[in-house]
Amino acid sequence: MIKGIHNLKNKPAGQISKRSLSGVWNNIARVPIELQKMGISIDDVFVKKDWSLSTIDIARSLVVQIIQRWEILCEYDETCDCWSYAQPSDHFIEWIHEVPIKILCFVWRAHLSRIPSAYALISRGVALCSSVCSFCSCGIEDAYHILLTCPFAKEVWEWTFRWCNIDIPLGNSVADFIVSVGNWIGSPIQKKDLITICYGTLWLIWKTRCDRIFKQLRISPILVADNVTSLSFTWIKHRRSQCQYKWVDWCVCPNLGR
Ligand SMILES: [Zn+2]
Numbered sequence: 001m002i003k004g005i006h007n008l009k010n011k012p013a014g015q016i017s018k019r020s021l022s023g024v025w026n027n028i029a030r031v032p033i034e035l036q037k038m039g040i041s042i043d044d045v046f047v048k049k050d051w052s053l054s055t056i057d058i059a060r061s062l063v064v065q066i067i068q069r070w071e072i073l074c075e076y077d078e079t080c081d082c083w084s085y086a087q088p089s090d091h092f093i094e095w096i097h098e099v100p101i102k103i104l105c106f107v108w109r110a111h112l113s114r115i116p117s118a119y120a121l122i123s124r125g126v127a128l129c130s131s132v133c134s135f136c137s138c139g140i141e142d143a144y145h146i147l148l149t150c151p152f153a154k155e156v157w158e159w160t161f162r163w164c165n166i167d168i169p170l171g172n173s174v175a176d177f178i179v180s181v182g183n184w185i186g187s188p189i190q191k192k193d194l195i196t197i198c199y200g201t202l203w204l205i206w207k208t209r210c211d212r213i214f215k216q217l218r219i220s221p222i223l224v225a226d227n228v229t230s231l232s233f234t235w236i237k238h239r240r241s242q243c244q245y246k247w248v249d250w251c252v253c254p255n256l257g258r
Contacts, residue, residue, distance in 0.1 A: 098196045103203045111175045113143045153205045159225030200232045
C-alpha cells in the first residue's frame with residue numbers, strides 16, 4: 001500500500017515512504033533511520049501482507065497499525081536490557097471521520113495504556129510521590145482507572161449512557177471497552193454516532209482531569225456529560241456530509257435505536 005502510494009516499486013525494500021512528504025508520511029520515512037540507530041533491521045519490524053485496499057479510511061487505519069506496530073516493537077525492556085519485540089495488539093481503533101485526528105490519537109494511546117498516568121510515569125522512571133489516584137485516593141492511577149473506573153469517570157459514563165439510553169460494559173481495560181464499543185450492534189450511522197460519543201467522553205474525562213490538576217478548574221461529572229452532548233453534536237454536524245441532525249433532538253437522545 002505504502003509502495004503504491006509513493007511509487008516506490010523500484011526503490012530498496014527498506015524504503016517505505018518518500019522523505020519529501022509532510023506529516024505522518026514523513027514520520028513513516030524516518031522510521032528506518034530511527035530503527036537503524038537502535039540496531040534494529042527494518043525487515044524485522046515490517047512484514048509484507050496481502051493488503052487489498054479500496055478506501056482512504058482503510059489506508060489511514062493501516063498507517064496507524066504500522067506506527068502502532070513500530071512503537072510496540074521498539075519498546076525498551078530495562079529488566080532484561082533489550083528491546084521488546086511484542087506482537088501488535090488485535091484491538092483496533094475505529095478510524096472514523098467524525099472524530100478529529102487528535103482525539104483518535106489520544107484514544108489509540110489510551111488503549112495501549114500510553115497516556116501519562118502516574119503509574120505509567122513511575123514505571124518509566126519519573127519521580128512522583130505516589131501512583132494513587134489524586135481524585136479518589138482509592139486506586140492506582142493508570143489509564144483504565146482514569147478513564148473508566150475512577151468514581152468521577154464512572155459518574156460521567158452513567159450520565160452519558162443514560163442520555164444515550166444504552167449500556168456498554170466498561171470491561172477490564174481501555175482496550176476491552178473500545179472493543180465493546182466497536183462490537184455494539186446498530187446501523188452504520190448509529191455505530192458511528194456511538195463511537196463519536198464514547199471517544200469524545202474519553203477525551204473530555206481526560207481533559208477535565210488535566211484541567212483540575214494543572215489549572216485548578218473543577219467541573220462536575222454532569223457538566224462533563226453535557227459537554228459530551230455538545231462536543232459530539234458539533235463533530236458530527238460539521239464533519240459528516242449532509243447531516244440532518246437537530247440540536248433539540250440530539251439533546252433529548254442521540255437516537256441509537258434502543
Ligand atoms: Zn480515582
